[in-house]
Amino acid sequence: GNSVTQMEGPVTLSEEAFLTINCTYTATGYPSLFWYVQYPGEGLQLLLKATKADDKGSNKGFEATYRKETTSFHLEKGSVQVSDSAVYFCALSVPYGQLTFGSGTQLTVLP
Amino acid sequence: DTGVSQDPRHKITKRGQNVTFRCDPISEHNRLYWYRQTLGQGPEFLTYFQNEAQLEKSRLLSDRFSAERPKGSFSTLEIQRTEQGDSAMYLCASSLDRGGHQPQHFGDGTRLSIL
Numbered sequence: 057g058n059s060v061t062q063m064e065g066p067v068t069l070s071e072e073a074f075l076t077i078n079c080t081y082t083a084t085g086y087p088s089l090f091w092y093v094q095y096p097g098e099g100l101q102l103l104l105k106a107t108k109a110d111d112k113g114s115n116k117g118f119e120a121t122y123r124k125e126t127t128s129f130h131l132e133k134g135s136v137q138v139s140d141s142a143v144y145f146c147a148l149s150v151p152y153g154q155l156t157f158g159s160g161t162q163l164t165v166l167p
Numbered sequence: 168d169t170g171v172s173q174d175p176r177h178k179i180t181k182r183g184q185n186v187t188f189r190c191d192p193i194s195e196h197n198r199l200y201w202y203r204q205t206l207g208q209g210p211e212f213l214t215y216f217q218n219e220a221q222l223e224k225s226r227l228l229s230d231r232f233s234a235e236r237p238k239g240s241f242s243t244l245e246i247q248r249t250e251q252g253d254s255a256m257y258l259c260a261s262s263l264d265r266g267g268h269q270p271q272h273f274g275d276g277t278r279l280s281i282l
Binding site for chain 2: 060062090092097098099100101102105145147149154155156157158159160
């Protein structure tokens with residue numbers, strides 16, 4: 057079956073620090089990979105996606121590269137801001153299928 | 168694009184009562200999904216619809232749960248004879264059926280608390 061393993065949190069960083077959140081997956085077929093972000097009291101928002109191997113998704117300074125050889129999709133940002141504090145979820149889907157999520161990583165950025 | 172709308176945002180009820188949640192997807196989206204999220208965990212898939220047809224149900228969806236999507240527009244999720252373990256955030260998402268990898272757009276969820 058499909059599964060996503062995500063770096064456990066919580067992660068606490070100072071503003072302008074470099075962020076990496078690790079994500080690895082197991083899937084049958086050819087999955088798409090996603091990062092979603094959830095701010096307190098809100099639903100999930102799509103942050104970025106990649107649909108095939110070696111694709112790089114990027115948005116709002118965040119990046120992740122679909123690495124088929126290591127079955128990974130690590131999230132990175134060069135300089136985090138306080139406003140980036142949220143829970144980040146890695147997820148995969150196979151075509152026309154439902155999302156399978158990791159357990160989430162709580163990020164807190166201190167000023 | 169008004170986004171995915173869910174109602175109510177919060178529901179508190181006593182164990183054994185029935186509850187119903189509503190989801191209004193983005194208007195042109197023909198695929199609609201329900202997920203459940205417990206504290207500290209990622210969302211777990213419950214069921215999904217393509218237009219009005221319910222095409223897949225998770226084993227998490229016990230016989231106390233029923234979902235409908237009449238006319239392929241809004242959807243309802245009903246839980247009968249609620250139990251303590253039903254306390255969770257229920258999330259609805261929708262997507263456009265235009266190729267296999269369309270992203271899902273989520274509503275803000277309905278938080279269910281069972282007393």
